[in-house]
C-alpha cells in the first residue's frame with residue numbers, strides 16, 4: 001500500500017505537500033546531458049528540478065559524430081526523434097601527405113559477429129548497428145520541449161551560483177541560485193560540462209589529458225533543402241590530420257567534416273598556434289585542404305554560418321560520483337572529440353541516473369565505463385601525431401579499429417538491464433580479448449589505405 005493511501009489523505013494534496021517539503025533530485029545544466037537525465041527521470045515518474053538557463057538552440061551545437069555505444073543508446077531511447085539521425089557509413093582519416101584511410105563502419109566484420117551473438121544472447125532482435133551523425137541543433141531543441149512539458153519536471157531558469165559541500169559526509173547539502181534562492185537537493189546531477197560545478201566544490205582531482213587546445217568550428221548550409229547526398233563523404237565522418245604542410249605555419253591538430261542533409265559541421269581542434277591566425281583563415285584553409293582530398297564542402301554547402309572559437313582541453317576526474325552527486329558526461333570526462341564519445345558519456349550518465357537515486361554504488365559501473373573510454377584516448381593522440389607527419393599506416397588503423405570495437409561493448413556494460421550487462425561482460429572477456437586480434441589481423445575488407453582522394457563514388461543508397 002502506498003504511503004499516501006496508508007495516511008488516508010487526499011492523494012493529490014499529499015503529493016503536493018511532499019513536493020513542497022521533501023528534498024528532490026536536482027539536475028544542474030539544461031543542455032544535452034542535463035536534458036537526457038531529466039528525460040530519464042521523468043520517464044520513470046520521478047519528480048525533480050532542472051536548473052539552468054534555456055540554451056540557445058539556434059547557436060551552433062557540437063557533438064554530432066557518434067560511436068557505436070552512443071548510436072545504440074540513442075536509437076534505443078530516442079527512436080521517436082530519429083528525424084535528427086543521419087547516416088555515418090564510413091570514416092575517412094586523411095593524412096597530411098594525401099593518404100586516405102577508409103573504414104567502412106557498416107561492414108565491420110567484428111561488429112557483424114558481435115551482432116549475431118547479441119541477438120542470440122540477449123534477444124535484441126532490432127539491434128541496428130548502423131552508426132549515425134546526430135543533428136544536435138534539432139535534437140536538443142526537440143528534447144528540451146519534451147522535457148519541460150513533462151509534469152515531473154520543475155524547471156528553474158537560473159544558474160547555480162554557490163554549492164555547499166559537506167566533506168565529512170561527501171554530500172551536497174545546498175545549492176544557491178542566482179538571485180539568492182536556496183535548494184536542498186536529495187541528489188545532484190552535475191551537467192555543467194567544463195564549468196565542473198560539483199567537481200570543483202567537492203575538490204575532485206582533475207586529470208588533464210594533454211595540454212590546452214583551441215576549437216574553431218562552423219556550420220555551412222545547403223541552398224536546396226532535403227536533397228539526397230551525392231558523394232560518399234556526405235554520409236561519412238572525415239577527419240583530417242595536419243601539420244605544417246597543410247595549414248599555416250605553426251598550426252597543428254585535427255579537422256573534421258560531419259555532414260547532415262541540410263548542413264555540414266566543420267571545424268578544427270588545434271594546439272594554440274604560435275603565430276596569429278584568424279579563425280576565418282583557419283576555416284578557409286581547412287576547406288581548401290578537404291577540397292584537395294576530394295571533399296568539396298563549399299560546392300554542396302555554399303552558405304556560411306558564423307565561426308566560433310573556444311579554448312578547450314581533454315580531461316577526466318579521479319572519481320565520477322559521491323554520496324549524493326554524479327558528474328554527468330562532459331562534467332566528468334572529455335576525451336578526444338574524434339573518438340565520438342562526448343555524446344556517449346552523457347548517454348551513459350542518463351542510463352545510470354534512476355538507479356543512482358536508489359543505489360549510489362551503481363556509479364561504479366559508470367566510472368568503469370568512463371575509464372574504458374579514457375583508455376582509448378592515447379590511440380587518438382597517436383593518430384593525430386602520426387597523421388600530421390603523414391605516417392598513417394594499416395597497423396595503426398588496426399589498433400584504432402580494435403579500440404573502437406572494444407568500446408562497442410561499453411553500452412552494454414553500462415546498461416540498466418542486468419542480463420545485457422552480464423552477457424556483454426562475458427562476451428567481452430572471451431571474444432574481444434581472444435578472438436578479436438585474430439579477426440583483426442586476417443580480415444581487412446572493411447578498411448583500406450590509399451593515396452587517391454575521397455572519390456564521389458557511386459550514388460550512395462539512402
Ligand SMILES: Cc1cc2nc3c(=O)[nH]c(=O)nc-3n(C[C@H](O)[C@H](O)[C@H](O)COP(=O)(O)OP(=O)(O)OC[C@H]3O[C@@H](n4cnc5c(N)ncnc54)[C@H](O)[C@@H]3O)c2cc1C
Pocket residue numbers: 028029030031032033034051052053055062063064065066070158159160161191192193194195197215216217267312328329330331334337338339340341342343344346
Ligand atoms: C568542438 C567540439 C567538437 C565535438 N565533437 C564531438 C563529436 O563529434 N562527437 C561527440 O560525441 N562529442 C563531441 N564533442 C563533445 C560534445 O559536444 C560534448 O560532450 C557535449 O555537447 C556536452 O554536452 P553537455 O550537456 O555536457 O554540455 P553543454 O552543452 O556545454 O551544457 C552545459 C550546460 O550547463 C549550463 N551551466 C553551466 N554552469 C551552470 C551553472 N552554474 N548553473 C546552471 N547551469 C550551468 C550551461 O549554461 C549549459 O547549458 C565535441 C565538443 C566540442 C567542443
